[in-house]
Amino acid sequence: MNFRLSLPPAVAAIVLAFAPALQAAQPIELASGSSPNHPRQPQVAIDEAGGIHVVYGAGEQVSYRRSDDGGKTFSQTTELPRIANMSLGMRRGPRVAAGKGFVCVTAIGGKQGKGRDGEIFAYRSEDGGKMWLGPVTVNDEPAAAREGLHAMAAGPKGELCCVWLDLRSKGTKLFGSTSTDGGRTWTKNLLVYESPDGKVCECCHPSLTFDSQGWIYVMWRNLIAGNRDLYYCISADGGKSFAFATKLGTGTWPLNACPMDGGAIAALAPGVVATAWRREKSIYLTIPGDSEERLLGPGEQAWIAATAAGPYAVWLKKRGESLQLLAPGQERPVELATQAGDPMVAAPAGGRGPVVAAWEGRNGNKFTVMCQVIAVQ
DSSP states (O other): OOOBSSOOHHHHHHHHHTOOOOOOOOOEEEEEEOSSSOOEEEEEEEOTTOOEEEEEEETTEEEEEEESSTTSOOOOOEEOOOOTTOOOBTTBSOEEEEETTEEEEEEEEOSSOTTSOOEEEEEEESSSSSSOEEEEESOSSTTTTTTOOEEEEEOTTSOEEEEEEEOSSSSOEEEEEEESSTTSSOOOOEEEEOOTTSOOOTTSOOEEEEOTTOOEEEEEEOOBTTBOOEEEEEESSTTSOOEEEEEOSSSOOBOSSOOOOOOEEEEEETTEEEEEEEETTEEEEEOTTOSSOEEEEEOEEEEEEEETTEEEEEEESSTTSOEEEEOTTOSSOEEEESSEEEEEEEOBTTSOSEEEEEEEEEETTEEEEEEEEEEEO
8 A cells, every 4th residue: 555645746737737716705703702711722624515614612611603605604603511621722622523414523621620631522413513412432541531632533434533642551642533423432442653762742732634535644743762753644444553653754853842733634635645734943834746845934833624726724923923824836825814823724525615714813802713714616
């Protein structure tokens, strides 16, 4: 089985030639509030019909909104059952995935909180987000997810995969579980990766994506010989096993601390992925058609989404400051917001529909959750 991070140059040239021009709509404020229980950590999923599903957290509350008209309007807020001591901040927070006939949301919380316990709770809706069922617990070892960092996504047949930083034994490891019934039940937890040095980077979120064949790609920040570099691995059997743990990038980052910055991975085609991530004070992109990593410039908190035209990447020049967007075929980024935090971008699962960015905004003492359609495929 061959795995590639780049397309042949001729194919890449065709992709870039047909890359769409940026068609950004005006950003929409979905929620606002004041610290400490202000809305935070928005996440977006786009279903096969182009429906936009948004979740965010505030205190112990997960909120959900959706749009079925390409982001012109959004539903009223639906609140999920409260989650005690929900993990929020620095890429902690709820995750959302959408399949045919269901929406699944996961979040981490615990009775004690403050890193003393933490379970991954999964909720599902079968009526478009009006009513939520659950929760069920994804991790099968109590308190194993207490670091509060996880990722969750849906595959082409509605299958789900969740991965997280796991503390069930000594050293931080990467564990995972899958579901084939919309999040109603989850498989026995599987060790996805264990560093030969005993632990992966302790405070950087993992990310995952599916390709159109159902292969799963997981990315995380590793810790080997004092270097905190990004690695990926793949599963070609629906999450029953993972293999090919491979380092990303040509450089390395020796660091005796956690940068709290995990990046993101997106599948452009079977066996072809793009990634965006931070090394030292810069953001790098691996993109089909480029023979080496591409330096995007100074920044942090990168995220990426895949489309037929290529990847969309967002990142911050600095936390709390300028939000940058690089669209397929563009040489230079554009600014989406002057003050932003923890941005992300999502693309349609079926290849057609809106590409949507979301982020935390701030204006004085007012904190917001912002959402913006940046292109239509």
